[in-house]
Amino acid sequence: MDLSRFARRRYTAWATPVEPMPRFSAALAASCPGGRGPEVWVKRDDQLGLFPGGNKTRKLEFLVADALAQGADTLITCGAPQSNHCRITLAAAVKEGLQCRFVIEERVPDSYDVNASGNNFMFRLLGVEAITVVPAGTDMAAAMTRVADELAAVGRKGYVIAGGGSNALGGLGYVACAQELQQQCFDAGLWFDRLVVGSGSSGTHGGLLAGFLGNRIDTPIVGIGVSRDAAEQAPLVHKEAQAVVDLVGAGFSVPREAVHCVGGYWQPKYSLPNAGMVEAVQMLARTEGILLDPVYTGKVMAGLMGLARKGELKAGERVLFLHTGGLPSLHAYERVVLGDAPVAG
Ligand SMILES: *Cc1c(COP(=O)(O)O)cnc(C)c1O
Numbered sequence: 193m194d195l196s197r198f199a200r201r202r203y204t205a206w207a208t209p210v211e212p213m214p215r216f217s218a219a220l221a222a223s224c225p226g227g228r229g230p231e232v233w234v235k236r237d238d239q240l241g242l243f244p245g246g247n248k249t250r251k252l253e254f255l256v257a258d259a260l261a262q263g264a265d266t267l268i269t270c271g272a273p274q275s276n277h278c279r280i281t282l283a284a285a286v287k288e289g290l291q292c293r294f295v296i297e298e299r300v301p302d303s304y305d306v307n308a309s310g311n312n313f314m315f316r317l318l319g320v321e322a323i324t325v326v327p328a329g330t331d332m333a334a335a336m337t338r339v340a341d342e343l344a345a346v347g348r349k350g351y352v353i354a355g356g357g358s359n360a361l362g363g364l365g366y367v368a369c370a371q372e373l374q375q376q377c378f379d380a381g382l383w384f385d386r387l388v389v390g391s392g393s394s395g396t397h398g399g400l401l402a403g404f405l406g407n408r409i410d411t412p413i414v415g416i417g418v419s420r421d422a423a424e425q426a427p428l429v430h431k432e433a434q435a436v437v438d439l440v441g442a443g444f445s446v447p448r449e450a451v452h453c454v455g456g457y458w459q460p461k462y463s464l465p466n467a468g469m470v471e472a473v474q475m476l477a478r479t480e481g482i483l484l485d486p487v488y489t490g491k492v493m494a495g496l497m498g499l500a501r502k503g504e505l506k507a508g509e510r511v512l513f514l515h516t517g518g519l520p521s522l523h524a525y526e527r528v529v530l531g532d533a534p535v536a537g
Pocket of ligand 1: 246247248276277356358390391392393394395396397485488489516517518519
């Protein structure tokens with residue numbers, strides 16, 4: 193897939209590392225059938241730029257380039273109260289000399305607190321221009337258009353970025369990631385039997401899938417849902433992957449069978465902690481010194497561990513976990529991840 197005709201800003205000066213996790217793999221194996229489990233590796237997209245970066249950094253390279261090409265002076269986006277996407281979008285805006293406004297959806301009633309730590313603290317530190325808080329179920333696209341209209345009325349120009357940066361253009365960031373990974377595997381003589389990634393607004397999972405298919409990487413991708421079970425998530429991922437393929441002009445149809453989604457690990461609700469997440473966050477911290485976040489990667493790693501314990505990730509299989517970042521929200525859940533506060537199931 194040739195991305196060279198797309199304008200791109202560069203926010204990371206390196207390829208994110210691909211590392212084995214032998215101590216974590218050994219600890220996980222102890223709870224797998226027959227005491228044997230998969231060999232788990234990690235791709236450190238938590239080390240992307242716009243520090244502390246994450247998967248949104250890759251999408252924003254293409255989205256912000258488009259905003260600049262259109263002459264925008266303000267980025268407008270949306271998310272949940274502890275949104276990594278909003279924080280990284282704001283960091284990109286600061287770096288580019290743009291203003292930034294958010295529409296925050298209180299998916300859990302009264303969950304937005306202007307004085308909360310984690311990402312909320314960084315919203316203020318990085319100098320967000322304005323935040324509009326709306327209740328769950330609000331039409332976010334319409335709410336962002338209203339912000340753009342307000343700016344237009346005073347002669348400014350906003351650029352609206354979809355939730356999670358997940359549209360066809362944002363998905364190109366994960367086509368670029370697929371290509372980066374392919375080169376790394378080639379250089380190191382490495383291959384993976386499977387890749388495990390979080391699946392939310394689907395730009396990451398869908399963009400990667402488009403990139404894997406388009407670059408003939410035949411490693412299957414397993415997307416662990418962070419807010420939906422497979423029946424609801426798979427169509428979103430399929431749609432995103434196809435939109436990315438079409439934007440690149442690669443001219444193929446994404447087979448529905450290529451979309452693997454796994455549910456059951458995000459409950460009771462998006463962003464609310466569960467016991468599997470706490471176990472995963474503690475285990476990775478204490479075996480590899482790598483921090484996961486409570487909303488996304490903690491639940492995704494709990495899913496990887498669950499699949500290994502069920503024997504669905506097989507003994508000796510080499511699995512790559514894509515770490516999508518999210519570190520700051522850990523600070524908004526400190527008691528919970530230390531095990532000092534009760535959680536669901
Ligand atoms: C947004 C986010 C995800 C989910 O990625 P999508 O592209 O929205 O599916 C996963 N992990 C972290 C840390 C995120 O911030």
